[in-house]
Amino acid sequence: MCPTGRHVYSLALVAVLLAGAGTPFVRGEDDDDDLAGAHPEQKAPRGFRAGGRIMISERNIDAWVYGNESRGREWLEASLRQKVDELARTCELSEVQKQKLNLAGEGDITRFESRLDELKAKCQEGALPRDQWNDIIQKTQPLRAELQRGLFGSGSLYWKTFSTVLRPEQAERWAQADRERRAYRYRARVELCVAQLDAVVGLRDEQRQRLVQLILDKTHPPRNFGQNDRFLVLVQMSRIPEEALKSVLDPIQWREVRRRLTNARQMKQLLKQNGVVFEEDLDLGKEDEYRPLRLRVEAENGRAVFVAPAR
Secondary structure: OOHHHHHHHHHHHHHHHHHHHOOOOOOOOOOOOOOOOOOOOOOOOOOOEEOOEEEEOHHHHHHHHHOOOOOOHHHHHHHHHHHHHHHHHHHOOOHHHHHHHHHHHHHHHHHHHHHHHHHHHHOOOEEEOHHHHHHHHHHHHHHHHHHHHOOOOOOOHHHHHHHHHOOHHHHHHHHHHHHHHHHHHHHHHHHHHHHHHHHHHOOOHHHHHHHHHHHHHHOOOOOEOOOOHHHHHHHHHOOOOHHHHHOOOOHHHHHHHHHHHHHHHHHHHHHHHOOOEOHHHOOOOHHHOOOOOEEEEOOOOOOEEEEOOOO
C-alpha cells in the first residue's frame, strides 16, 4: 500500500472507533504526550487556494511536522530541559551528569532540525498543484513519526548517554519511578475508558469497579505511551478472554462492548506507529516484566548500563 493509502487507512480506523463509541473519544484529557493532536488532515487549508492550486510555506511544513506551526527548536529544548530536570530530581544527578545529558539532547535536536531544514530546502514554496502538496505532506511524515516516538528515545545521542551516565543506585531509582509513572498513567486511562463505556451501556457502580480491576489485572501498562494512546485501553481489552468480560457485563451491554473491541483490534498497529510500545512486543524474561529496560551492572567499574529492548 502506498504511503498516502496507509495514512488515509489510519484515519479511517480512527473514524470507525470514534463513530462507534458515541462518546467523547475525540481528545485526550491530559495530555503530557510529546505531541498532542491528530494527524494533519490531507485537505487544503481554507483561504490558501489560488486558481486550483494550494499555497504552501515553511509554516505549513512546520505545522505538519510539529503538529503546531508555533513549535520549533525552543519547544524541543524546553522538552529536553523538563526531561533532564525530572531525571535529576528522581536520581539526584550531579551537575556533570546533567551537562552530559543536556549536551547529548542538544545534539539530537540539532540533528533533527538539520533534517527538517534539508526537507524545506527541497520543497518548492508558493502555489502548488494538489499532487505536489500531498507529496510534501508525505515527506514530512517520517520526521513527525520520529517526534511521536520520542526524539530522545532509543538510538538517540541522549539515550546513549543516559544508558551509561547513571550510577547503579540511580538507575534502580529511575526504573522504580518509571514503573510507578506508567502504572499511574495507565490506571487513569483505564478509568477514563470505563467511564466512557458507562456513558454508552449504562454500567452499574459494581460493574464499573469490577471492569476497571479486571483490565488492570489482565493487562499491563505499555512500555511507552504515544499520541492517540487514549485508544490503547480498548486495544488491551480486546485481548482479554471474552468469558472474563462477559462475567462482568449483561448480555446487551456485552454486545455493545464487543462491537467496540472488534474495531479496536485494528488499531494496534496505528498505536505502535504513533509511539506506543506494548509489553508483548518486547523479548524480556519474567523477572523483567515491569522493567522499562534491561539493566546490567559492569563488575569492573560498577557502571550501570541499560540495554534497550528492540521495538
